[in-house]
Amino acid sequence: MVRTITVHSFKGGTGKSTITANLATALAARGRRVGVMDMDLEGPGLHVIFNITPEEVKHTLNDVLLDAVSPDEAVIPMNGRLGLEAGSLYFSPASVRVGEMLRTLRTGFELESFSRAIAKLGTSFKLDYVMIDTHPGIENDTLLVMGVCDHLVIVSRIDQQDIFGTGVVVDIARTLEKPAHLVVNMVPKGLKASDASKLVKGIGHHFKVDVAGWLPFSDAVQSSLSKSVFILTNPRDAVASRFQDLAKQLESYN
Amino acid sequence: MGILSRKTKTLILVLVASLFLAVGLVPVHAATQYALSLNPGRTQEQSSPGVTVTLTVTGASSGQPYSFLLLVTDPSGAKSNATRSTIAPGSAFSFQLNYPSDFSRGSIKYVGQYNVNVAQTTPSVSASVASGHLDVGLTDKSTYERTYPVSIKADAYSSNETVRIDITHASLSAPDFPAFVNADPSGNVFFSWLTTPDLPIGNYNVTITGGSTVKAVRDSQSFLLDLTGVTIRGINVAQSSLMRSQTARFSFSADYLGGGPVQSGFATLLVTQPDFTIQQVPATYNATSARFEAGYRIPLVSMNGSWTALVKANSLQDSYGNSGPDSSPSADFIVTPASLSVDLNFTRGDIVIGNVVAIYSNITTPDGSSFAAGTVSAFVSPPGRPIGNQVNLLYDSSQRKWVGSYTVSTNDPSGVWLVKVSASDPYGNSGSGSTSSIVTVVAPVSQGSTLTLWFLTAFGAIAAGLLVGLFLLRRKRTFQHHLQVDLQAVSEEASKVKNQEFFQSIKEQIEKQREGKGS
Missing domain, CATH: 2.60.40.1930 (Macroglobulin (MG2) domain)
Structure with a gap:
């Protein structure tokens, strides 16, 4: 049965799309069948990381929701493009029309419609995981994406406003009874690994939320300019290793 | 009319309807549409639970009485019928009947196609406003994958009668056939045949012959047997940590989709280094351990760190053409430099x-x-x-x-x-x-000392370490100082969201979904 993992953050620029793309790729490299869905309708970025031009996007999830096309037509197989031999990775691009459609749906059925579309993708491609990249903040569509997920990964930086917002998202996830997991990204280079771990654990303890892990600030990640999947272009980098550890952590969630 | 039987009334209704239709006196309402559905569309010989027949009418005249005659013709040509009347509550309505329980003389005792016709008798008359059909077989499905059971049901035999079941492929009997079983006291025959991974694929024919009962339509039906898939339960790595040059030994067991272990064949393992370099490693079935086994000597030049092994999708092939898996669990192991x-x-x-x-x-x-x-x-x-x-x-x-x-x-x-x-x-x-x-040897000994230099170096290193430590400690304290977050303020901000109508709607929908799953 497909497990849906939503990757969310309160503020922008936390590296959410980078984390989504790398975790999805790491899971696929570990033999999983993974679908990646870009629901960052305001600032989609996964297609850039996956190196997909707008001309290549023929159909989107919107068309699946409307039963206009089969799921096969609305996803882009990524294994060949990324040179992945193990597992399977499929990408479903964002559509600005999804937001419009969700707004026009009769209140009270949004969740069911969206869940059905995800289940359809999951069944068609025998997916183990669907990973959804959202846009930052708390809007109706992000609440919806939080509502359909089995696990919520909250990405935060060590930043006063960001940590505050993370607390808000954790509170909302708790109310929706969604298991939440914190990933702290761009931990300053000056911190020793052991101190960074303590600090991140402290944040988790403060908000009573599970800590999935943390990623250091990396010049290599920054210089990649979000134009490629980092773990594939820099497999020997220490951050790539951390992405793989995080992927293993995701696999441990029921 | 009051003394006429129900059968006679029905016959008269059909005749009147046919007459009206023939002369075109009362045309059917042009905008009215009829849809007939049968669920399930295929079933086995059995009178219960039967099939749900649903007629949906749209474009109807609200408040107008409607009457229908539903006629089912079974494979032997025997007919059974049912009537339904209703007053249209609006422009659309539907009703359901169960076949055979709601039909006079209805039964599901023959293999073949049961044709259903719906005639409208009120308000206008039409001999056929909708039609459909039901397929009846002896088996629960028409296509099977190897290793799944073929469930057979038949009806209308004598109480406790011994019947003969034949299953053939290419005119040859399948293993263990013919089989002889007794019908139950109600005359029902139940039999299950578990297909094996090595059976020839293709069309099979199943026939049931009664000891004394001769049915109007012979109980005979074909079904298709196809290849099956396999799944992997888990991969075992003999050592969780290996040094380069050692051989990583993997083993795993595989099961057919319908159950039962895979006991032949080969597969390909993908052994992935931390840099995603992949080595394809052949695995073969070992009858002694009853597992697939593979070994890979880790080269001296390979990467340290966490390696992953998994079975390549669809690489496992047994001796009979069955293959899989769609996806495989993975196993991790650690590779460290070789200690020479x-x-x-x-x-x-x-x-x-x-x-x-x-x-x-x-x-x-x-x-x-x-x-x-x-x-x-x-x-x-x-x-x-x-x-x-x-x-x-x-x-x-x-x-x-x-x-x-x-x-x-x-x-x-x-x-x-x-x-x-x-x-x-x-x-x-x-x-x-x-x-x-x-x-x-014969030689003088001269000793020099670099002790002073060593002490100076050590002292310098300790002092530098202390300075760096103090710097990092200060940085950490700075982070911790700035990261004091007011939980009350967080809760208040979250409450603003939780009070929104949309949030409440999402929360209710989640609860409904959970209740649905729970029930």
Whole structure:
């Protein structure tokens, strides 16, 4: 049965799309069948990381929701493009029309419609995981994406406003009874690994939320300019290793 | 009319309807549409639970009475019917009946197609406003994958009658057929045939012959048997941590989709290094361990860290053409640099100044093979000389040993000489060994001390460490100081969201979904 993992953050620029793309790729490299869905309708970025031009996007999830096309037509197989031999990775691009459609749906059925579309993708491609990249903040569509997920990964930086917002998202996830997991990204280079771990654990303890892990600030990640999947272009980098550890952590969630 | 039987009334209704339709006196309402559905569309011979027949009418006239006659013709040509009347509550309505329980003389006792016709008798008359059909078989499905059971049901035999069941493929009986079973006291026959992974694929025919009962339509039906898939339960790695040059041994068991272990064939494992370099490793079935097994010797030049092994999708093929899996669980193991074993010996006894001490070193990797490429140095330490004289050793492939020599000088003292050999390569594999022996030479001993320099260096390192520590501690305190977050404010901000109508709607929908799953 497909497990849906939503990757969310309160503020922008936390590296959410980078984390989504790398975790999805790491899971696929570990033999999983993974679908990646870009629901960052305001600032989609996964297609850039996956190196997909707008001309290549023929159909989107919107068309699946409307039963206009089969799921096969609305996803882009990524294994060949990324040179992945193990597992399977499929990408479903964002559509600005999804937001419009969700707004026009009769209140009270949004969740069911969206869940059905995800289940359809999951069944068609025998997916183990669907990973959804959202846009930052708390809007109706992000609440919806939080509502359909089995696990919520909250990405935060060590930043006063960001940590505050993370607390808000954790509170909302708790109310929706969604298991939440914190990933702290761009931990300053000056911190020793052991101190960074303590600090991140402290944040988790403060908000009573599970800590999935943390990623250091990396010049290599920054210089990649979000134009490629980092773990594939820099497999020997220490951050790539951390992405793989995080992927293993995701696999441990029921 | 009051004394007419129900059958006669129905017949009259049909005749009147046909007459009206023939002369075109009362046309059917042009906008009215009728849809007939049967659920399930295919079933086995059995009277219960039957099939739900649903007629949906749209474009109806609200408040108008509607009447319908539903006629079912079974494969023997026998007919059964049911009538339904209703007053349209609006422009659309539907009703459901169960076949056979709601139909006069209805039954599902023959294999074949049951045709359903719906005639409208009120308000306008039409001999057929909708039609459909039901397929009835002996088996629960028309297509099977190997290893799944074929469930057979038949009806209308005598109580406890012994019947013969034949299943054939290409005119040959399947293994264990014919089979003889007894019908139950109600005349129903139940039988289950578990297909095996090695059965020929293709069309099979199942026939049931009664001992005394001869049915109007023979109980005979074909079904298709196809290849099946396999799944992998989990991969086992014999050692969770291995050094380079050791062989990682993997094993796993596989099951057919319908159940039962896979006991033949081969598969391909994908062994992935941390940099995603993939090695394809063949795995074969071992009948003794009843598992698929594979081994991969980790090269000395490979990466350290966490490796992953999994079965390549659809690479497992058994001896009968079944294959899989769609996806595979993975197993992780850690690879560390090889720790090299170093054995050595050197010339001992009396050495004349100017002659050489020959050094021979046998260096092996953890799997016992000879270490032949890298940097190997010997450090020759006469008594009182802890930092030995370095000698580079070369690999002699004929002896499979590293060799070198040290020329004894007048400064070398007699006594117990220690020779240490260190080996390494650019990939971080390393090892060392030492041995000692008495060497007699004539030479003066001079000792120098670098103790003062050592102390100065150590002091400098400690001071630098303290400064860096203080700097980092201050940074950490700074982070912790700035990261005080007011939980009350967080809760208030979250409450603003939680009070929104949309949030409440989402929350209710989640609860409904949970209740749906729970029930």
